[in-house]
């Protein structure tokens with residue numbers, strides 16, 4: 001998929017579409033990694049401006065026409081992902097999409113069709129799976145199974161302080177609800193650990209302005225691991241807690257042990273009876289940058305091998321939206 005014309009000094013050339021908060025993490029991680037080149041940027045808020053060191057496109061159409069680029073990283077607000085992705089795929093560009101890629105499965109299936117028609121790749125960017133404590137857990141899993149037995153159940157709790165004093169913070173409006181914002185983080189993490197996940201039920205709590213959104217949500221899930229063991233789990237996403245805290249606990253019933261991945265502190269703790277042990281603690285200073293460092297490595301490998309990850313995306317979004325009715329604006 002990547003040909004030499006789209007490489008500068010043998011680097012893969014990409015464009016960033018949307019140059020806000022998270023695009024800066026992409027930029028830093030790509031620069032640090034060194035195997036890709038940010039050839040240009042399109043952001044509708046800065047289309048008429050100049051940026052030092054960057055080619056700035058005046059419109060998405062002009063980016064689509066530029067043959068120097070064959071891959072675009074979509075970092076626009078969530079509500080815009082589908083429209084921008086369709087236009088880019090129609091022009092034959094590969095797309096790397098910020099999470100959540102889509103708002104329902106109709107959109108996802110449309111994107112897959114459009115990509116196939118135009119022989120373009122889709123890569124769903126699940127940054128969360130590269131969090132150091134999750135990466136450690138994944139790579140330690142066979143030893144943990146040996147030591148503690150199978151996983152019987154899990155509990156994921158993801159809270160962000162977006163609803164304070166009876167008001168939703170303005171920067172959370174574009175996130176479209178707690179499940180749309182965090183569901184793909186939780187499910188991409190779980191799919192990096194388990195081979196299959198089913199949703200039993202998904203319940204949304206509260207809404208604001210009568211549209212989109214849950215201020216919290218609870219999901220009840222079942223899973224199968226690589227040894228065909230099955231178990232169950234629950235997730236909570238919560239914007240009303242006044243705190244930023246994220247963790248996932250796994251229970252190992254054979255040994256009555258519990259392992260907690262603390263996603264906020266990037267640490268892993270084991271509890272056996274009344275004793276606690278720290279199994280892993282990361283020294284990285286910037287949590288999000290650590291996520292994007294791992295992500296950029298995977299994006300490079302995926303683009304270089306001409307694969308993308310549409311199947312991984314289908315698993316995550318099918319589970320995320322499988323029990324949600326389409327039609328209205330509700331997530």
Ligand SMILES: NC(=O)c1ccc[n+]([C@@H]2O[C@H](COP(=O)([O-])OP(=O)(O)OC[C@H]3O[C@@H](n4cnc5c(N)ncnc54)[C@H](O)[C@@H]3O)[C@@H](O)[C@H]2O)c1
Pocket residue numbers: 017018019020021022023042043044045046075076077078080084098099100127
């Ligand atoms: N902020 C985070 O911590 C974070 C983490 C992971 C993923 N994400 C995801 O990244 C996406 C962007 O989030 P953000 O926090 O960077 O938002 P942001 O508002 O900081 O940046 C979005 C940028 O896109 C531009 N934009 C808006 N519509 C556009 C369009 N149609 N075409 C081109 N540019 C357009 C805006 O001008 C803005 O600069 C969201 O989908 C979000 O879920 C955000």
